[in-house]
Amino acid sequence: MARTSHKAELPSKICLTCGLPFNWRKKWAREWENVRYCSDRCRRSKSSTAVSSAAKKNPIIFTPDVDAS
Numbered sequence: 685m686a687r688t689s690h691k692a693e694l695p696s697k698i699c700l701t702c703g704l705p706f707n708w709r710k711k712w713a714r715e716w717e718n719v720r721y722c723s724d725r726c727r728r729s730k731s732s733t734a735v736s737s738a739a740k741k742n743p744i745i746f747t748p749d750v751d752a753s
């Protein structure tokens with residue numbers, strides 16, 4: 685009787701935000717194909733990075749130098 689138990693063989697992915705590997709979790713069983721971030725925190729921070737949100741709020745900061753000579 686050969687009983688195979690590969691408990692440790694869970695699939696894993698690399699988080700797009702923090703770049704760290706994370707393992708399959710039961711809560712992702714149905715959407716594992718679509719999971720790209722290790723946590724809700726990383727998922728949220730992908731669309732609202734400090735730079736892009738600042739650019740949207742304060743576009744004036746990014747005005748180019750005007751040569752008024």
Ligand SMILES: [Zn+2]
Nearest residue numbers: 699702722726
């Ligand atoms: Zn992450």
